[in-house]
Amino acid sequence: xxxxxxxxxxxxxxxxxxxxxxxxxxxxxxxxxxxxxxxxxxxxxxxxxxxxxxxxxxxxxxxxxxxxxxxxxxxxxxxxxxxxxxxxxxxxxxxxxxxxxxxxxxxxxxxxxxxxxxxxxxxxxxxxxxxxxxxxxxxxxxxxxxxxxxxxxxxxxxxxxxxxxxxxxxxxxxxxxxxxxxxxxxxxxxxxxxxxxxxxxxxxxxx
Numbered sequence: 001x002x003x004x005x006x007x008x009x010x011x012x013x014x015x016x017x018x019x020x021x022x023x024x025x026x027x028x029x030x031x032x033x034x035x036x037x038x039x040x041x042x043x044x045x046x047x048x049x050x051x052x053x054x055x056x057x058x059x060x061x062x063x064x065x066x067x068x069x070x071x072x073x074x075x076x077x078x079x080x081x082x083x084x085x086x087x088x089x090x091x092x093x094x095x096x097x098x099x100x101x102x103x104x105x106x107x108x109x110x111x112x113x114x115x116x117x118x119x120x121x122x123x124x125x126x127x128x129x130x131x132x133x134x135x136x137x138x139x140x141x142x143x144x145x146x147x148x149x150x151x152x153x154x155x156x157x158x159x160x161x162x163x164x165x166x167x168x169x170x171x172x173x174x175x176x177x178x179x180x181x182x183x184x185x186x187x188x189x190x191x192x193x194x195x196x197x198x199x200x201x202x203x204x205x206x207x
Contacts, residue, residue: 011023020034023065046067048067084162103171108176111179128180129152136158160192163191170187182205
């Protein structure tokens with residue numbers, strides 16, 4: 001796929017939706033160029049027809065673009081059929097508690113591959129954790145909301161094709177982040193529960 005169209009798809013995946021002007025500003029391209037690529041992506045059924053976003057302030061309504069369901073196939077999902085078969089076999093052989101322990105063990109193994117200095121400032125550790133997941137196809141980024149907690153947002157679930165049937169997979173990511181950032185972590189939204197993205201809130205432990 002043409003590189004600019006790949007970038008447009010990635011922005012829409014991360015944000016959920018965007019206007020031509022927003023895409024133009026983010027990608028540093030003219031609105032004419034953005035419209036041309038959006039038309040191509042619509043013909044390929046990767047971008048849906050624009051919908052109207054009404055402004056809170058006076059002004060003309062804005063047209064926003066979003067991905068179609070077919071576009072999810074464009075992003076990495078891992079070896080979905082194999083994962084599904086393996087997990088079915090695991091459930092056939094192990095009790096539910098053992099399956100949960102197994103998922104936590106996988107999360108710890110993945111976390112062991114990350115290099116997060118224990119003496120680094122907490123915010124730096126959050127950034128490293130988000131980058132670590134982003135490199136593995138999660139399309140992750142972090143932010144610090146006004147309440148002082150930190151949030152890590154995941155726009156792409158690499159296991160999306162199997163996680164609907166195997167919700168225990170979510171324990172892998174939760175364990176991974178707890179290993180890297182500490183136990184004070186809560187999942188606020190999940191792609192497996194029809195949310196647009198997974199969001200984890202992390203609170204820094206008091207000194």
